[in-house]
Amino acid sequence: DTEVTQTPKHLVMGMTNKKSLKCEQHMGHRAMYWYKQKAKKPPELMFVYSYEKLSINESVPSRFSPECPNSSLLNLHLHALQPEDSALYLCASSQVTGAALNTEAFFGQGTRLTVV
Amino acid sequence: GEDVEQSLFLSVREGDSSVINCTYTDSSSTYLYWYKQEPGAGLQLLTYIFSNMDMKQDQRLTVLLNKKDKHLSLRIADTQTGDSAIYFCAESRGYGQNFVFGPGTRLSVLP
Numbered sequence: 001d002t003e004v005t006q007t008p009k010h011l012v013m014g015m016t017n018k019k020s021l022k023c024e025q026h027m028g029h030r031a032m033y034w035y036k037q038k039a040k041k042p043p044e045l046m047f048v049y050s051y052e053k054l055s056i057n058e059s060v061p062s063r064f065s066p067e068c069p070n071s072s073l074l075n076l077h078l079h080a081l082q083p084e085d086s087a088l089y090l091c092a093s094s095q096v097t098g099a100a101l102n103t104e105a106f107f108g109q110g111t112r113l114t115v116v
Numbered sequence: 117g118e119d120v121e122q123s124l125f126l127s128v129r130e131g132d133s134s135v136i137n138c139t140y141t142d143s144s145s146t147y148l149y150w151y152k153q154e155p156g157a158g159l160q161l162l163t164y165i166f167s168n169m170d171m172k173q174d175q176r177l178t179v180l181l182n183k184k185d186k187h188l189s190l191r192i193a194d195t196q197t198g199d200s201a202i203y204f205c206a207e208s209r210g211y212g213q214n215f216v217f218g219p220g221t222r223l224s225v226l227p
Contacts, residue, residue, distance in 0.1 A: 042217035
């Protein structure tokens with residue numbers, strides 16, 4: 001099973017709503033990621049969790065709040081978003097290896113978020 | 117993606133070979149990747165190459181790495197219409213697995 005599952009696939013939310021994006025993998029990967037992808041642009045890294053601890057936060061606004069409740073799940077809590085936050089949000093996972101070593105990341109299909 | 121560069125568009129005829137090129141800047145990158153993204157979908161890992169290799173072949177895909185010039189290429193043999201997609205080159209940098217993507221090359225396969 002090399003699948004990363006993201007739910008929901010589509011989400012429309014108002015600027016005052018609170019919603020959550022979910023990501024799940026069962027490959028035993030201990031690194032999980034959130035990326036944001038605007039139309040016709042490459043994915044941009046938002047957060048990295050390593051062994052369920054936040055290891056990288058790429059200066060993401062606090063209206064995005066990640067959570068890693070266990071080694072298989074990654075959530076992204078959304079609150080008071082702006083229309084410019086509309087994008088495809090991609091989750092990924094990979095193994096964690098030693099310093100300076102990396103391995104491939106597997107991506108989910110993404111959640112297409114529209115903020116109205 | 118500013119440190120990883122790719123040409124933005126490529127058109128080929130069905131049955132021809134496609135070659136997508138990428139240049140990167142971080143010499144400490146240990147793995148280099150090719151991802152495929154179809155419209156509205158997530159990223160699908162196609163292949164990757166470790167930085168101490170110069171070539172990797174996997175069925176119709178051939179990856180060439182010139183570490184001296186920091187140049188990576190993906191060759192797709194016998195390109196099919198189903199290969200039409202955006203292809204992202206990516207590098208990983210050091211501990212923390214920060215994947216950096218190029219801008220993507222949009223491959224169009226003409227019948």
